[in-house]
Amino acid sequence: ATAQVVHFDIPENRADVPWSRALSSLLPDDVAVLSHDIVDDDFHSRFHAVSKTYEYVLWHEPRFVLPQRRAFVWNCGPVDVDAMREAAAVLAGTHDFSAFQNVGTPVKDTVRTLDPVEVLPGLSPQETVWRFTADGFLKQMVRNLVGCLVEAGRGKLSADSVRSILNERDRKAAPATAPAQGLTLVRVLYPGFDSAEAARGGYDHCLGTCGAH
Incomplete structure (x- = not known):
């Protein structure tokens, strides 16, 4: 995958952690978190895909x-x-x-x-x-x-x-x-969000690709 999207829950006091860098440092070389953002509690990376x-x-x-x-x-x-x-x-x-x-x-x-x-x-x-x-x-x-x-x-x-x-x-x-x-x-499309666009935007883009939500 070049534009996979995942989500997971975090404690509120960890919302400001630079998750893209933090997770990428723990992953194998062939997996990278390109971007991340906080989303609504009911967001589901699989079921909300268009x-x-x-x-x-x-x-x-x-x-x-x-x-x-x-x-x-x-x-x-x-x-x-x-x-x-x-x-x-x-x-x-x-x-x-x-x-x-x-x-x-x-x-x-x-x-x-x-x-x-x-x-x-x-x-x-x-x-x-x-x-x-x-x-x-x-x-x-x-x-x-x-x-x-x-x-x-x-x-x-x-x-x-x-x-x-x-x-x-x-x-x-x-x-x-x-x-x-x-x-x-290569792409997962959500209302108002395109994972392929996020992948091209890299670390600076909001919402996540292969990343944390």
Whole structure:
């Protein structure tokens, strides 16, 4: 995650502690608290989110992966991006995404609203970035969607097949889950607050990213 948000309770007499620096000093090198602020007692970093955005990076050169990118991409090889776009268009909208939920986290319902999937250039010519924004996600939903889209890009699924999988609402009907290393949480949106903006603002921004509330 580059823009995760968390919350926790603190004693009133600790409100003035520089929490960003204090917590970052205790965390491993690959985790940092970028900003923080005091929020209402009823604020919940999970349940008050309006939407979340994930990005998944695919690597398309089968002969090599740059060492700097190896931990952050799935080397899926060559794919038909247009076929993937066509399949992705089927997924946009409000649907029951049961077919793309892995077991492990109980939820009240499996209906989610997914924005049109965006395809962006990556950090190198060998990459594409697939951006997913929704009002919420099921367990490993993005990785399951990517696994399905890549199969479409390999010519193994048509857009109609993806629609059938979606309508069937059976996880067993969908392709395997994509690897974890290509996935990043890049934004959590709340009323009046965007965690991605806070992440870009760093320590000087109010409200927290990967931080204390």
